[in-house]
Every structure is written in C-alpha cells, then in structure tokens.
Amino acid sequence: MKARRLGTTDIEISPIGLGCMQFSGTRNVARLMIRPIEEETATAVVRAALDGGITWFDTAEMYGAGNSEEVLAAALKECGVAPGQVAVATKWAPLGRTAASITRTIGDRLAHLGGYPVDLHQIHMPTGSLSGLPAQLRAMAALARAGRIRAVGVSNFSARQMVLAHRVLAAEGVALAANQVRISLLRRDIERDGVLETARRLGVTLIAYSPLDGGLLTGRYHDDPELTRNAPVMRRFFGRRDLSTRGLARTAPLIDAMRRIAAGHGVTVGQVALNWVITRYGDTVVAIPGASKPRQAAEAAGAMGFTLTAAEAGELDELSR
Numbered sequence: 086m087k088a089r090r091l092g093t094t095d096i097e098i099s100p101i102g103l104g105c106m107q108f109s110g111t112r113n114v115a116r117l118m119i120r121p122i123e124e125e126t127a128t129a130v131v132r133a134a135l136d137g138g139i140t141w142f143d144t145a146e147m148y149g150a151g152n153s154e155e156v157l158a159a160a161l162k163e164c165g166v167a168p169g170q171v172a173v174a175t176k177w178a179p180l181g182r183t184a185a186s187i188t189r190t191i192g193d194r195l196a197h198l199g200g201y202p203v204d205l206h207q208i209h210m211p212t213g214s215l216s217g218l219p220a221q222l223r224a225m226a227a228l229a230r231a232g233r234i235r236a237v238g239v240s241n242f243s244a245r246q247m248v249l250a251h252r253v254l255a256a257e258g259v260a261l262a263a264n265q266v267r268i269s270l271l272r273r274d275i276e277r278d279g280v281l282e283t284a285r286r287l288g289v290t291l292i293a294y295s296p297l298d299g300g301l302l303t304g305r306y307h308d309d310p311e312l313t314r315n316a317p318v319m320r321r322f323f324g325r326r327d328l329s330t331r332g333l334a335r336t337a338p339l340i341d342a343m344r345r346i347a348a349g350h351g352v353t354v355g356q357v358a359l360n361w362v363i364t365r366y367g368d369t370v371v372a373i374p375g376a377s378k379p380r381q382a383a384e385a386a387g388a389m390g391f392t393l394t395a396a397e398a399g400e401l402d403e404l405s406r
C-alpha cells in the first residue's frame with residue numbers, strides 16, 4: 086500500500102504506524118490500559134514492525150513519563166535505524182500545566198528520543214491545561230517555526246476544536262497536520278460528529294488510535310470469553326458493555342463475517358479490522374495499532390498487504406453500524 090502524506094506536510098508515512106503506549110514500563114498507570122512489555126520485547130516488536138514496512142511510531146510523554154519515548158529510541162537504535170529514516174510522533178501532556186510547559190519540555194522530549202527528531206508533536210487532549218487552546222497552539226507553532234519539531238498535531242479534538250486549531254496555527258504560518266482520535270469498526274463517531282468532514286476540508290490526517298478496540302476486533306474474546314478476565318483493568322471497566330456476554334453476542338455477526346472475509350484473503354480477523362480503518366476513509370485515516378508481541382506487530386504491518394472488495398467493505402459497513 087502506498088505511503089501517505091501527513092496532512093499537507095512533506096512527511097510521508099505508511100498507512101499503519103505502531104502505537105507505543107505498550108512501551109510505557111510496568112511501574113505506571115498505563116498498565117491499567119494496556120499490557121506493558123519489557124525493553125527487550127519492545128525491540129523485537131519494533132523490528133517486526135520495520136520488517137513489515139511500518140515507517141512511523143507514535144509515543145507520548147504520558148506513556149511512562151518519557152519511558153516509551155526512551156524505549157522506542159533504544160529499539161530503533163538497536164535495529165540500526167538512523168535518525169530521519171522513520172517518522173516519530175509524540176505528545177505533550179496538558180494536565181495541570183500552562184502552555185509555557187510545551188516550550189519548557191520539548192528538550193525533555195528530544196532527550197528521551199536520543200537523537201530521533203520529533204516529526205509530529207501533538208497536544209494529547211483538549212482539556213486539562215491551565216492555558217486556553219490558542220496559547221497552547223501558539224507555543225506549538227513557535228516550536229515548528231524554530232525547527233525543533235517538524236509538524237503540529239492534536240488529539241481527541243472535536244470538529245469545532247479542529248477548526249480553532251487550524252485557524253490559530255494558520256495565523257502563525259503553520260499547518261494543523263493531524264488529529265488523533267479513536268476510530269475502529271466499532272467506533273465510527275467521526276462519520277457523524279463532523280470530525281471526518283472537517284479533516285477532509287482542512288487537509289488534516291486523522292490518526293486512528295485503538296483501531297483493534299484493544300484486541301476485541303481480532304476475535305480473540307469471541308473465541309475464548311474467559312480471556313476477558315485478563316484484559317487490562319481500564320479495558321474491563323470502560324469496555325464492560327462490549328466485553329460482557331451480551332456485548333460479545335452483539336458483535337458476533339460482525340466477527341463471523343470478518344472471519345469469512347479473512348479466510349478468503351488468507352489473512353487474520355485483526356488484519357481485516359485494520360485494513361478497513363485505513364481504506365474506508367480514503368487517504369484521510371491512518372492507524373496506530375499497539376502490539377505487545379512481535380507477531381502482533383507483524384500482523385499489523387501485514388494489514389497493508391491486501392484489498393477488501395467493495396462487497397466485503399459494504400458488508401462490514403452494514404454489520405458495524
């Protein structure tokens with residue numbers, strides 16, 4: 086599958102990137118959301134992603150207070166990747182901080198990334214900062230103008246907030262490159278809440294996070310409902326409707342269709358889920374599945390290697406509505 090442009094920038098990315106929250110380390114709150122992995126495993130995961138054709142990685146300050154950034158950089162180095170050979174996206178954590186901390190903490194981001202540049206710097210969420218969004222966006226624009234980051238993005242922004250971000254950045258001579266939001270076969274809110282339409286109009290890339298719904302869309306919980314007991318605490322709590330017996334029964338027809346479609350292409354159910362996300366919306370949406378095993382990263386990369394027929398895409402569309 087062809088590389089895509091990140092927004093209107095000259096940064097090229099594969100339609101699938103690797104989500105690196107799984108590199109947060111075992112001693113922080115991220116473990117409530119994902120299955121954290123050791124550094125050695127992370128290196129194997131990054132190697133599998135690279136081998137499969139993944140050319141960019143998404144991390145964040147919040148993923149273990151820089152731990153994920155450090156582990157990613159170490160893994161890239163171990164894999165022989167030179168700075169600039171892949172793209173790296175990270176995020177600033179707004180909670181309880183003013184916009185000035187964007188400027189103050191960019192040195193930490195770059196230090197944790199150990200020589201790999203910040204290709205995309207994102208405001209992790211629109212709430213929680215002690216400064217307004219315009220001040221945060223102007224601080225990001227200043228970093229871009231100073232060449233400390235290549236592009237500016239946001240995350241979890243609504244359509245209205247995207248318009249604001251685009252306007253404030255444009256006044257500073259900087260483009261809004263991306264909005265990172267939750268998108269999957271079971272989370273299609275962007276089609277209704279204006280985010281998709283706004284992204285297309287403004288030339289902004291949407292980065293789909295949790296595109297596998299934490300593994301639900303691989304069919305593993307349908308295969309073995311007992312596995313839901315081992316899901317990370319927050320997944321069990323926030324996903325309790327989806328992971329309950331009734332929830333799994335509700336999505337079973339979709340998973341059954343995905344199994345049939347997957348078998349026809351010689352791929353897995355999870356690959357069908359990822360392929361749908363990166364093709365359903367044309368070039369606008371790219372996805373960043375997470376992986377706690379090299380095999381999962383290889384599978385994620387393999388989702389770029391086939392094409393769903395129009396009939397298959399239509400069936401998935403219907404069943405996931």
Ligand SMILES: NC(=O)c1ccc[n+]([C@@H]2O[C@H](COP(=O)([O-])OP(=O)(O)OC[C@H]3O[C@@H](n4cnc5c(N)ncnc54)[C@H](OP(=O)(O)O)[C@@H]3O)[C@@H](O)[C@H]2O)c1
Binds near residue numbers: 298374375384
């Ligand atoms: N901007 C934000 O607010 C935000 C929020 C959440 C996430 N993110 C980003 O999005 C990335 C991905 O999100 P996510 O990790 O929450 O969800 P996800 O990509 O939907 O799910 C990833 C999990 O699915 C399971 N999985 C992956 N491949 C599999 C396979 N082939 N077979 C079976 N299970 C498989 C693994 O679970 P196990 O490890 O349990 O096996 C893996 O950790 C994160 O790493 C992060 O970079 C951003």
